[in-house]
Amino acid sequence: MKKLFFVVVLVVAAYLVMPSTSYAQPYGYEGTQVCAMCHKTEKQGQQLKIWQESLHAKAFKTLQTPEADKIAAEKGFSTKAAETKDCLKCHASGYDVDKKLLGSKFKIEDGIQCETCHGPGSAYKPMAVMKSREESIKKGMVFYEDKTKYCTDCHNSESPTFKGFNFEEMYKKIEHNVPKG
Numbered sequence: 001m002k003k004l005f006f007v008v009v010l011v012v013a014a015y016l017v018m019p020s021t022s023y024a025q026p027y028g029y030e031g032t033q034v035c036a037m038c039h040k041t042e043k044q045g046q047q048l049k050i051w052q053e054s055l056h057a058k059a060f061k062t063l064q065t066p067e068a069d070k071i072a073a074e075k076g077f078s079t080k081a082a083e084t085k086d087c088l089k090c091h092a093s094g095y096d097v098d099k100k101l102l103g104s105k106f107k108i109e110d111g112i113q114c115e116t117c118h119g120p121g122s123a124y125k126p127m128a129v130m131k132s133r134e135e136s137i138k139k140g141m142v143f144y145e146d147k148t149k150y151c152t153d154c155h156n157s158e159s160p161t162f163k164g165f166n167f168e169e170m171y172k173k174i175e176h177n178v179p180k181g
């Protein structure tokens with residue numbers, strides 16, 4: 001038993017010291033328009049429309065405003081907000097990956113887009129994969145059991161304009177379920 005335990009510890013330790021980049025999955029960002037092909041009709045649940053009408057769709061454009069540049073300057077950044085990683089990390093996707101991983105329809109202007117929350121979709125977007133949650137997750141789709149986990153990465157006090165986050169109230173504003181039946 002003891003020996004087995006030791007081996008397990010070694011394997012775990014080896015895993016922990018491996019450079020994390022060797023595990024990084026090179027999934028690419030496709031862009032909202034690609035997801036929308038199958039997620040826009042009433043029957044599908046109108047995810048495209050719900051997202052377009054949410055502030056998430058404007059999150060990058062918000063960084064291009066004088067108000068945002070002022071916040072960035074006050075935080076001590078010498079770059080414009082839309083060029084500052086510490087702002088982009090909660091207002092955009094795809095700014096920090098190899099350009100080869102960005103599909104032709106991908107737009108940074110789409111701000112917090114489908115793949116910001118659901119993971120880059122180059123491998124899970126085919127219909128045959130999408131139909132199975134399990135297969136989609138294997139191919140990079142992010143699916144959390146606890147919905148609040150999708151939100152608090154960004155809706156937290158690290159945001160310079162944070163005023164608190166009430167999950168129930170905020171979730172209602174962006175909910176985009178597939179209609180049952």
Ligand code: HEC
Pocket residue numbers: 030031034035036037038039044114115118120121122125126127130131132133136178
């Ligand atoms: C070829 C069509 C197609 C494309 C393209 C597509 N999807 Fe899907 N997706 C589906 C189908 C079909 C389902 C199964 C549920 C349903 O009927 O809507 C699904 C389910 C999902 C689910 C729910 C998974 C679950 O288990 O509850 C998410 C999240 C999702 N898609 C996100 C995306 C994102 C993000 C993109 C873009 C990268 C995308 N989809 C592109 C067809 C597609």
Ligand code: HEC
Pocket residue numbers: 055056058059060062089090091092112116117147148150151152153154155167170171172173174
């Ligand atoms: C990647 C970062 C990020 C994630 C993840 C995220 N948000 Fe946001 N959210 C933002 C940003 C940035 C804004 C402000 C956009 C703007 O004003 O331009 C925002 C704005 C909103 C708004 C509009 C605010 C209002 O008062 O109407 C709602 C609602 C919202 N988010 C809900 C959610 C929910 C619910 C989740 C989790 C399911 C979530 N967000 C996940 C970054 C994020």
Ligand code: HEC
Pocket residue numbers: 062063067068069071072075081084086087088089090091153154155156158159160161162163164
């Ligand atoms: C930890 C994630 C996070 C970071 C980092 C972040 N933001 Fe935001 N930002 C948000 C969220 C979430 C909102 C929605 C309102 C809120 O809860 O703060 C938002 C809203 C905004 C707004 C809209 C103002 C408002 O009152 O709604 C501006 C402007 C803004 N951010 C600028 C910036 C700038 C500039 C930076 C970089 C210095 C930055 N943000 C960094 C998450 C973030």
Ligand code: HEC
Pocket residue numbers: 032035036039047048051056112113114115116117118144145147150174176177178179
């Ligand atoms: C702010 C984060 C966020 C964004 C942006 C976002 N989603 Fe979602 N999405 C969620 C959450 C949270 C759920 C609920 C997951 C659950 O039920 O546990 C969800 C669920 C879904 C589902 C499954 C619904 C069901 O009834 O099973 C689909 C399909 C989906 N999203 C597609 C999209 C598409 C397409 C876009 C872009 C147009 C998009 N999402 C944008 C967070 C997001």
